[in-house]
Amino acid sequence: MDLHFTIYTPLTYYKDDNGMRRELPKETYTPHESKVHKREVSSSQDNEEVGLHSYGAVEATPIYINAAFRASANNEAYLFMNNEYVLINYARGSTNDYIINGPLYICDGYPSLARTPFGEHGIDCAFDTDKTQAYIFSANLCALIDYAPRTTDDKIVSGPMTITDMFPFFKDTVFERGLDAAFRAHSSNEAYLFRGGHYALINYSSKKLIHIETIRHGFPSLIGTVFENGVEAAFASHATKEAYLFKGEYYANIYYAPGSTDDYLIGGRVKLILSNWPSLKKILPRNNGRLDLHTHKDHPDEDNGSYDHIEL
Template sequence: MTTPLVTAAFRSSQRNQCYVFNNEKYVVLDYGRGFDKKTRVIGGPIHIADGFPMFANTPFAIGIDGSFDNDGNDTFFFKGDQCAKVDFAPDTGDSRLLMGPISITSMFPDLNANTPFATGLNAAMRSNTGKIVFLFSGPQVGSFDYETRRLEQTRSISDAFPQFVGTAFEFGLDAAFNTHDRNEVYIFKGEYYAHFNLVTSEFIGFIRKIRTDWPALKRII
């Protein structure tokens, strides 16, 4: 089993910026575009409890497993079997906890004990269409409609993303985030990452090592 270098990530409200977590610390960085190395740190390292004071004295203070945003400012965060809903407005200083932490099954009853997501997830990323978010738990991925809060389908990663077969991502992800071009995502597993196009279902460039291409993370990995 590989040790994650990136345990969670999500895009900032500022274009080409993202939050990247390794356990209880994170940095905000400029992920740019294309094949440029990620060298520019906007902020951090910061402890989660300092940057997100609503998570102090909660399970989220020691790490985040995954998150996704809706079409507004609301972001859902996951840690173990817990979920929290946050009005995420970091640039105004007005971020606030709207709900939770509560169990995932209380927040989203369709993610019940009959699904692999009731006890937690490893990563989440928005689809490029509709209100669908992909939830990853081990080798399983679910298509979840965050507006109706219905789990539409659960498949193996190899069925949902056949391009991942034979790669570091075939049996699970550690983290993922959508870029500000929602057709594209970055995915992370162990020491590797990739840039992926959701429309063409193709990797953009090659699968590469995080430590080589993301030097901005050197203070947390």
């Protein structure tokens, strides 16, 4: 039996930098190849409603880590899997990692994201900034949030808005339709953002593009690895000039050597997540075969009624 569902995204507007309310573009989320977990928006897609069908290859694809960002507390990070997340102590240099909180639905842990693409569809990419703020991305949308660690007092600081409204320099680049991964750089107000086989180094405070380059050229240590043509998630380590990269069941700890090509893999190689992060064995991989509709009774919205969590 074929099941068809129509999803209406309740959030239809955003506030620009001047506080003006503006309509969001109509977005369509469509299935891609089984190995691709990220969402992108095509300029030719303009339907308000999305028909979801059963695609066996996509359903059979296990979900590992879609996005991540470094937390303000030492050795802690937030890891996102579709519309869920965990807060983890990653215990740098050891296998003593442990889960502090989660897995939780994003909309439950971050009430400000309920009924937004980030809370419902999931977070594709994220990176931390100053204090307790982070940029988050879903398809071609992004927002700056204060994630209020260990509380539910989070708030949206800026957005949601399109990537090119937040970062105009991405107009007419591969980055305007969606991002795969990112991590904060060592230099003040800078971050590395990844899309396919390319990355961009940006200053997110001054909203300036520093450069766009291929992963092969900018990070020679990744040549010949699964990361050579793309990164699915990343976060900056609390150790200087180090970052964690994720793709499928694999991860790498990299010394990224800013301003040079002297980067190297710490430990000398790419490793399996589950063999080296014992705490994640309990929760990964996640099931990608169901559509989740979850209750928002605890997060009332004046324009929308609550609906129950159903797994289909």
